[in-house]
Amino acid sequence: MFGYYLDLALRSLRRNPALTGLMVLAIAFGVGASMTTYSVFRAVSGDPIPWKSSRLFVPQIDLFGPTAAAKTSNEPQDLVSYKDALAITRAHRAHFQSAMYNIAPSIDPASPGSRPREVMGHAVQWEFFPMVDAPFVYGHAWSADEDAAHAKVAVISSRLNDRQFKGEDSTGREIILDGKPYRIVGVLDHFTPEPLFYDVANRNFGEPDDVFLPFATAIDAQSTNTGNYNCARSPLEEGFSGTLTAECAWIAVMVQLDSTADATAYRQWLDGYTDGQRQAGRFSWASNNRLRNLPAWLDFKQVAPPDTKVSLLVALGLLVVCMVNTIGLMLAKFMRRSGEIGVRRALGASRLQIAVQFTVEAAVLGFTGGLLGVAMTWIGMTAMRAVLPEDIAALARMDGSLLSLTLCMAVLATVVAGLYPTLRATWVRPALQLKSN
Amino acid sequence: MAITPIIVALRRHKAGALLIGLQIALTLAIVCNALFIITTRIERIGRPTGIDEANLFKVSVQRGGLPSDGEAAKARLDADVRTDLAAIRALPDVADAYVTNTLPLANSNWTGWLGQTPDGDKVGPSTAFFLGDEHTLATLGLHLVEGRNFRPEEVLPHSLRDRVAPAQLIISKALAQKLYPDGDAIGKTVYVGPSAPPTRIIGVVDRLQSSTVQAWAESFAWQTSIVPARFSFTYRTYAIRARPGRLDAAMKAVPDALYAVDPQRVIPEDDGVLSFAGIRARAYRADRGMAILMGAVCVILLTVTAAGVVGLSSFWVGQRRRQIGIRRALGATRRNILNYFLAENALITVGGVLVGALMAFAINAWLMVQFELARLSVNYVLAGIVALIVLGQASAFAPALRASHIPPVEATRS
Numbered sequence: 115m116f117g118y119y120l121d122l123a124l125r126s127l128r129r130n131p132a133l134t135g136l137m138v139l140a141i142a143f144g145v146g147a148s149m150t151t152y153s154v155f156r157a158v159s160g161d162p163i164p165w166k167s168s169r170l171f172v173p174q175i176d177l178f179g180p181t182a183a184a185k186t187s188n189e190p191q192d193l194v195s196y197k198d199a200l201a202i203t204r205a206h207r208a209h210f211q212s213a214m215y216n217i218a219p220s221i222d223p224a225s226p227g228s229r230p231r232e233v234m235g236h237a238v239q240w241e242f243f244p245m246v247d248a249p250f251v252y253g254h255a256w257s258a259d260e261d262a263a264h265a266k267v268a269v270i271s272s273r274l275n276d277r278q279f280k281g282e283d284s285t286g287r288e289i290i291l292d293g294k295p296y297r298i299v300g301v302l303d304h305f306t307p308e309p310l311f312y313d314v315a316n317r318n319f320g321e322p323d324d325v326f327l328p329f330a331t332a333i334d335a336q337s338t339n340t341g342n343y344n345c346a347r348s349p350l351e352e353g354f355s356g357t358l359t360a361e362c363a364w365i366a367v368m369v370q371l372d373s374t375a376d377a378t379a380y381r382q383w384l385d386g387y388t389d390g391q392r393q394a395g396r397f398s399w400a401s402n403n404r405l406r407n408l409p410a411w412l413d414f415k416q417v418a419p420p421d422t423k424v425s426l427l428v429a430l431g432l433l434v435v436c437m438v439n440t441i442g443l444m445l446a447k448f449m450r451r452s453g454e455i456g457v458r459r460a461l462g463a464s465r466l467q468i469a470v471q472f473t474v475e476a477a478v479l480g481f482t483g484g485l486l487g488v489a490m491t492w493i494g495m496t497a498m499r500a501v502l503p504e505d506i507a508a509l510a511r512m513d514g515s516l517l518s519l520t521l522c523m524a525v526l527a528t529v530v531a532g533l534y535p536t537l538r539a540t541w542v543r544p545a546l547q548l549k550s551n
Numbered sequence: 552m553a554i555t556p557i558i559v560a561l562r563r564h565k566a567g568a569l570l571i572g573l574q575i576a577l578t579l580a581i582v583c584n585a586l587f588i589i590t591t592r593i594e595r596i597g598r599p600t601g602i603d604e605a606n607l608f609k610v611s612v613q614r615g616g617l618p619s620d621g622e623a624a625k626a627r628l629d630a631d632v633r634t635d636l637a638a639i640r641a642l643p644d645v646a647d648a649y650v651t652n653t654l655p656l657a658n659s660n661w662t663g664w665l666g667q668t669p670d671g672d673k674v675g676p677s678t679a680f681f682l683g684d685e686h687t688l689a690t691l692g693l694h695l696v697e698g699r700n701f702r703p704e705e706v707l708p709h710s711l712r713d714r715v716a717p718a719q720l721i722i723s724k725a726l727a728q729k730l731y732p733d734g735d736a737i738g739k740t741v742y743v744g745p746s747a748p749p750t751r752i753i754g755v756v757d758r759l760q761s762s763t764v765q766a767w768a769e770s771f772a773w774q775t776s777i778v779p780a781r782f783s784f785t786y787r788t789y790a791i792r793a794r795p796g797r798l799d800a801a802m803k804a805v806p807d808a809l810y811a812v813d814p815q816r817v818i819p820e821d822d823g824v825l826s827f828a829g830i831r832a833r834a835y836r837a838d839r840g841m842a843i844l845m846g847a848v849c850v851i852l853l854t855v856t857a858a859g860v861v862g863l864s865s866f867w868v869g870q871r872r873r874q875i876g877i878r879r880a881l882g883a884t885r886r887n888i889l890n891y892f893l894a895e896n897a898l899i900t901v902g903g904v905l906v907g908a909l910m911a912f913a914i915n916a917w918l919m920v921q922f923e924l925a926r927l928s929v930n931y932v933l934a935g936i937v938a939l940i941v942l943g944q945a946s947a948f949a950p951a952l953r954a955s956h957i958p959p960v961e962a963t964r965s
Contacts (some may be wrong), residue, residue, distance in 0.1 A: 133862055133866075136858050136859075136861075136862050139855075139858070140855045140858065140859070143851045143854075143855055144855075147847075147848060147851060151844070218613070218786075219615055220613055220614070220615030220616070220817045229810070229814070229817070230615065230815060230816075230817050231817055231819070231820070232613055232817045232819050291615070292615035292616050293615055293616020293617075294616070336618070336619065336620060338619070338711065338785060338786070343712075347744070347745060347746075348714045348716075348744055348745075348746075348747070349712065349714070352710065352712055352713050352714060353619065353620035353621065353710060353712055353713075354619060354620050354712060355620055356712055357712055419837065420922045420923075421837060421841050423922070424588070424841075424918070424922055425841070425844055425845075428581060428584070428585060428845065428848055429848060431577065431580075431581045432581065432848050432851060432852055432855075434577060435574055435577045435578055435581065435852055435855060435856065436855055438570055438573050438574045438577065438859075439570075439574055439855055439856065439858070439859035441570055442567055442570035442571055442574065442859055442862070442863050443859065443862045443863065443866075445566055445567060445570070446567065446862065446863055446866035447866075449870075450866065450869070450870075497847075498840070498844070501836075501839060501840040501843045501844070502836070502837065502840040503833075503836045503837050503840065504836075506837075507840075534566070538566070
């Protein structure tokens with residue numbers, strides 16, 4: 115019976131190509147616009163590490179106090195001072211913890227004759243790698259001992275390894291960063307989380323990190339912090355060494371806590387730490403700490419630009435309009451066939467059979483609109499790439515799930531839109547139609 | 552023309568009329584808000600920075616492997632910067648140049664607070680700092696409205712983490728008004744943060760936009776200060792004014808000259824050398840993208856709605872061929888028939904736009920809460936209403952015209 119209804123649907127759609135075309139185009143536009151904006155929204159609001167994001171936490175400490183002019187709300191700073199970063203990581207109260215800061219050293223070229231270039235990176239502690247589940251293609255992270263010994267080692271990205279060592283196993287070899295040699299201990303396997311969730315206070319989308327150096331080693335080398343640097347008061351001492359003693363926020367910290375109990379205990383410990391600092395005379399205000407898990411942190415930092423949400427909502431509005439349009443046109447189309455419905459009913463077709471027939475027709479319409487919608491989405495995404503900021507546009511991709519979602523959404527939306535016209539079709543009374551013809 | 556028969560006829564196809572009305576209402580609501588977003592963004596992009604942007608470009612350099620802490624390191628870096636500047640200023644295509652931390656719209660803000668008392672308790676307005684020297688005003692094409700420029704001897708070397716506490720300061724007019732709402736700023740003393748040495752305001756420039764267009768710095772986007780300091784650090788930016796018409800040539804010549812001075816330096820490939828037009832495009836790319844996206848949505852919406860009106864009107868005309876024939880046979884002119892269908896469309900559209908106007912404000916109110924958008928002005932809604940009525944009439948015109956051509960003989964057919 116389904117084959118017969120399909121045949122009927124195709125015949126009916128062919129009979130009035132202008133009206134059919136209008137409906138298909140409306141569906142395609144609605145679905146295409148929604149899917150284009152959704153692809154961007156999905157890319158920027160996705161969970162970069164879904165299997166453990168709820169176990170990763172960002173501790174925040176109020177370094178400036180409630181009256182500081184630097185503050186616009188009572189939220190503590192996103193980053194912590196060097197002093198607090200050391201205290202947090204040395205206390206070792208979490209399963210894993212790492213202090214980190216943004217660096218952008220220059221790297222000497224692989225072959226003589228080329229120029230040095232700038233690479234993005236982070237100075238981190240060894241626990242960073244197991245904490246963020248960084249995959250290695252060669253070698254491994256540096257060890258706790260190497261961290262403690264301020265070893266001149268580095269972990270590099272596969273991208274830098276391809277450029278610098280033609281993709282060969284480069285562990286044990288050297289790279290020169292800011293004029294100093296570092297021994298490579300590990301090469302990451304395409305570790306390009308989007309967003310760069312471990313330090314969204316500084317960067318979120320865009321260039322992934324190419325080098326990771328031990329935190330203590332980078333501090334020794336006075337590697338410039340290329341991220342944010344906020345002070346409540348001017349440091350007492352100038353230069354890089356001044357930043358180590360200053361009450362300035364510039365170091366990101368992430369910790370892994372495996373259970374709610376651990377998180378509660380950690381919160382208490384953090385409050386205890388800042389209370390201690392207050393008693394020691396460093397802070398004159400009560401503890402005002404935060405411990406957000408990664409999803410809450412990404413939300414708080416508005417990592418997904420509000421523009422992408424507004425765009426998605428507006429595009430969904432467009433889809434609703436397109437569907438209202440389709441309801442109207444389908445109603446017109448189905449009602450025009452009252453005579454045909456009357457004949458079918460008189461020959462014994464039940465109301466259910468009429469309903470199935472018209473639902474199949476709506477589904478065929480939706481599927482056709484969906485196919486065209488996939489093409490529209492592709493065009494839309496290409497256009498978005500041309501107009502949106504590169505770092506965000508590059509994230510929007512057409513993949514299998516988006517493709518099937520587009521088709522499903524088109525069919526589902528059209529079938530829903532077809533409910534009322536189909537219902538009206540089942541109301542047609544056979545006798546009346548036969549008499550009038 | 553009597554409106555009653557139209558209403559009576561409409562009641563016979565309530566569903567269709569309601570659907571078109573609803574579609575027009577939704578279209579109006581979305582188009583008004585989208586247009587509002589578009590104009591907000593265009594206004595934002597169009598704000599002048601206060602500098603003469605033509606013929607201006609920047610070159611960012613980085614020099615790894617040099618120490619930056621301590622007086623000796625700073626003196627070495629400062630000597631490098633002076634050599635670089637001499638090399639750049641000597642180029643025939645270059646009109647003027649200086650070294651700085653950042654430029655307007657370049658997205659790297661240095662901010663602080665200007666207090667009017669030396670004690671730490673009271674802090675004044677926020678400001679964004681630009682480092683500059685006696686060449687800055689000329690290079691940027693800034694308009695000095697009061698006071699004087701820096702003197703060469705006032706410009707001191709400045710490392711990344713040095714305290715911003717200059718003896719002199721040139722500020723923007725917006726900042727001067729904020730500091731001294733009813734007075735002259737020239738010669739006044741301010742303090743850059745708590746327990747800072749005194750700083751004297753020596754000049755006021757007409758307008759100078761800060762480095763970031765991000766929301767957090769929007770409240771003090773025009774409150775800017777120029778600090779007499781030569782940014783002598785391992786990474787730095789040269790702001791360069793090319794001679795008129797020589798921008799492209801200068802943008803090639805300067806990196807070559809800098810590499811000739813020191814081949815070990817890095818000038819990033821993607822954003823190391825940028826014209827000011829390039830800096831501006833990067834800063835506002837998200838706003839421009841949003842405006843274009845909203846524009847595309849508006850065009851699609853209006854097209855789909857117009858097509859919907861054409862489709863449904865055509866259907867109604869087809870359905871009523873016989874009735875039209877009867878009316879024609881009873882003496883109605885073609886003009887009467889045309890007017891009938893246009894009036895029917897107007898009736899539905901007016902109903903739709905009235906509901907749509909309410910929806911437009913409701914959506915805007917929700918967006919204001921969720922996304923901190925501004926209040927929608929009534930003008931957008933009025934413009935949208937007019938646009939949709941015109942669109943409705945234009946879309947209904949062709950089917951109505953076809954209806955008016957139905958011959959009276961149609962009354963006899965069944």
